[in-house]
Amino acid sequence: MSDDHQIHELAAAYALDAVDDLERARFEAHLPRCSRCTELVAALREAAVDLSSGLETAPPPDLRRRVLAAVETEATPPRRAPRRAPRRAPRWIAAAAAAALLAGTWGVVQLREGDPARQIVSADDAREFTASTEVGTVEVVLSTAHDAAVLRLPDEVGSPPEGQTYQAWFVSADGAARSAGLIDAGLLDDGDVVLEGSPHGAVAVGVTVEPAGGSAQPSTEPFAVIPLG
Amino acid sequence: MGPAQGAGPLLSPTDSNVELSLLLRRVAAQDQSAFADLYDQVSPRIYGLALRVLRNPSMAEEVTQEVLLQVWREARTFDPARGSALAWLMTIAHRRAVDRVRSEEAQSARLHRYEARQEAVPYDSTAEEGEMRIEASRVRRAIDAVGEPHRTTLLLAYFEGLTHREVAERTQVPLGTAKTRIRDGLLKMRTAMAPGGEQ
Numbered sequence: 001m002s003d004d005h006q007i008h009e010l011a012a013a014y015a016l017d018a019v020d021d022l023e024r025a026r027f028e029a030h031l032p033r034c035s036r037c038t039e040l041v042a043a044l045r046e047a048a049v050d051l052s053s054g055l056e057t058a059p060p061p062d063l064r065r066r067v068l069a070a071v072e073t074e075a076t077p078p079r080r081a082p083r084r085a086p087r088r089a090p091r092w093i094a095a096a097a098a099a100a101l102l103a104g105t106w107g108v109v110q111l112r113e114g115d116p117a118r119q120i121v122s123a124d125d126a127r128e129f130t131a132s133t134e135v136g137t138v139e140v141v142l143s144t145a146h147d148a149a150v151l152r153l154p155d156e157v158g159s160p161p162e163g164q165t166y167q168a169w170f171v172s173a174d175g176a177a178r179s180a181g182l183i184d185a186g187l188l189d190d191g192d193v194v195l196e197g198s199p200h201g202a203v204a205v206g207v208t209v210e211p212a213g214g215s216a217q218p219s220t221e222p223f224a225v226i227p228l229g
Numbered sequence: 230m231g232p233a234q235g236a237g238p239l240l241s242p243t244d245s246n247v248e249l250s251l252l253l254r255r256v257a258a259q260d261q262s263a264f265a266d267l268y269d270q271v272s273p274r275i276y277g278l279a280l281r282v283l284r285n286p287s288m289a290e291e292v293t294q295e296v297l298l299q300v301w302r303e304a305r306t307f308d309p310a311r312g313s314a315l316a317w318l319m320t321i322a323h324r325r326a327v328d329r330v331r332s333e334e335a336q337s338a339r340l341h342r343y344e345a346r347q348e349a350v351p352y353d354s355t356a357e358e359g360e361m362r363i364e365a366s367r368v369r370r371a372i373d374a375v376g377e378p379h380r381t382t383l384l385l386a387y388f389e390g391l392t393h394r395e396v397a398e399r400t401q402v403p404l405g406t407a408k409t410r411i412r413d414g415l416l417k418m419r420t421a422m423a424p425g426g427e428q
Binding site: 009010011012013015016017018019020023042043044045046047048049050051052053055056057058059060063064066067068070071072074075 | 259261264265268269272273274276277278280281286289290293294297298301302311312313315316319320322323324327372383386387388390391392393394396405407408411412415416418419422
């Protein structure tokens with residue numbers, strides 16, 4: 001398949017971070033299935049290391065104190081304290097938004113009570129969107145009539161690490177991320193997770209790992225981004 | 230285990246990689262004194278790269294902090310069987326720096342700056358500037374050994390944070406050519422740097 005063929009060609013650009021977010025996501029989905037690319041990327045990364053040699057510059061002395069203090073805080077068991085300040089919306093959001101923007105916007109939606117996953121998935125106007133991710137194929141099914149969306153994570157997605165949770169996000173065209181709810185271990189067993197809130201205005205769904213209790217804004221890179229278009 | 234092991238940045242790559250691997254293993258076990266040693270060994274390298282890519286000391290400092298915290302959290306995912314410790318660390322550092330430079334550029338009318346730069350500066354002088362800072366003779370020789378056009382392609386991608394698409398536009402070659410040049414450039418570098426390769 002020509003698509004498959006092209007993905008191999010991204011290995012070097014990927015090793016040098018010379019890919020855009022969507023190429024990176026596609027390639028990372030491909031990597032676990034391709035030992036040739038995995039070996040090539042590892043070898044090229046070893047070579048690329050030397051590009052950063054000779055630039056060594058001592059950072060400001062104060063940085064050492066701050067980094068070590070931050071680590072000490074993390075190493076101390078948290079008492080429900082926020083782990084770190086919210087960052088600006090990560091760049092992947094903008095990329096997912098840009099990609100999906102081309103695919104059109106939402107039609108008129110009608111509000112209804114939160115329906116179970118099955119109703120959404122079997123709705124007449126249900127539309128499926130999939131993305132290959134590092135954890136396998138992730139799917140979003142959405143129904144404009146129900147004004148709701150369902151997230152389907154593959155079985156390969158195990159429980160989140162202890163003290164952490166998965167969190168889904170609706171991403172709008174301007175790059176804003178809005179929480180679509182936490183996905184806890186119990187929900188994972190069902191396979192289908194009804195996302196919280198309306199997908200109206202969203203151009204992508206992202207899934208991140210967050211500290212237990214969730215975050216107001218994504219604080220890590222998503223392991224899955226599903227453009228809705 | 231004692232605190233600092235007296236490691237300077239001048240250790241041979243192999244020694245330093247073995248030592249870094251051992252440190253990373255201790256960091257993975259959440260050993261804070263090992264992390265402090267690791268900081269001392271690698272922060273100049275990480276900060277130097279971030280500074281070169283971002284050209285802004287305070288952003289470079291932020292990126293360095295992010296990188297080191299990520300190292301603290303993810304040290305257990307480092308697998309010596311899959312690559313050297315330094316490659317693992319610098320892969321994280323480069324990606325963070327590039328992510329940051331792209332998001333900054335996206336926010337500040339990237340296209341305009343890009344066009345202005347393109348008019349005012351022939352494409353390879355930014356690469357030359359990158360090269361000038363790479364004084365370390367061994368690396369310098371390896372990059373020179375790569376030869377044009379691969380050298381410019383590598384420097385644009387690595388230090389300017391350009392995607393292969395942007396490298397293709399900037400150097401006015403087809404997309405496939407840019408990808409091939411990145412790959413061949415890195416492979417040539419590897420050959421030149423290999424023990425007994427060039428020296």
